[in-house]
Amino acid sequence: MAIVGLKKSYLALIDKNTGKILTGTAGLSADGLYQSNAKDLGTKSANITNIATNGTQVFGDNGLVDITQSKSFPQVAGVWNNLPFAIKSKIKGEVSDGKGGYVQAQGLPQVALIIESETLDRSNSIFYAFANGHVTESAVNIQTDTAAESRVDDTLTYQSFGFDAWNNQGMKTYFSGDTGFDKTAMLKEVMGGYTASAPSGGSGSGTSGQ
DSSP, X not given: OOEEXXXXXXXXXXXXXXXXXXXXXXXXXXXXXXXXXXXXXOEEEEEEEOSOOOOOEEEETTEEEEEOOOXXXXXXXXXXXXXXXXXXXXXXXXXXXXXXXXXXOSSOOEEEEEEEEEETTSSSEEEEEESSEEEEOOOOOOOOOOSSOOOOOEEEEEEEOOBGGGTTBSOEEEETTSTTOOHHHHHHHHTTSOOOOOOOSSSOTTSSOO
């Protein structure tokens, strides 16, 4: 099935000990979920690689008789247009010194990620879900403004790891057109038991993470 566009991305921090989503000041929002949004200029791209790898050929009796099975631990090269500083620093594992400075922690946090695309007719969504992984930023290419401003996007790499509930695979794909699909259940499974907060007044919880 062909897909078109990048509709939205979802991020959350997961407690490594309990496997539960971190909320409030420990997480990315009041209920723990950060969704890309127009206020933060959205997600530009997500290049998912290493979805499948070739197994090792097994020979016997002068012929190819089998291929060993391999697990999938994809990487996502993601580009966000304008992630809030607090969100970006948290998913990279940077710790505040309380005086405006941030330094990389010894261990990277567990991050859950979902990338949402759509079918060609825009009637259904395809979700590429990762429940366990690390986020890194390998480089920042800063350039001078000329007649036009020189923007530097938030270019991050997500490395998935095995997830027990998925037979230790790194990725699970969801299709909203499936009769059994439930977005609430998907978010709960991928995002460490996520439960949406009740909306109060202005912008809803889990939207911008601010």
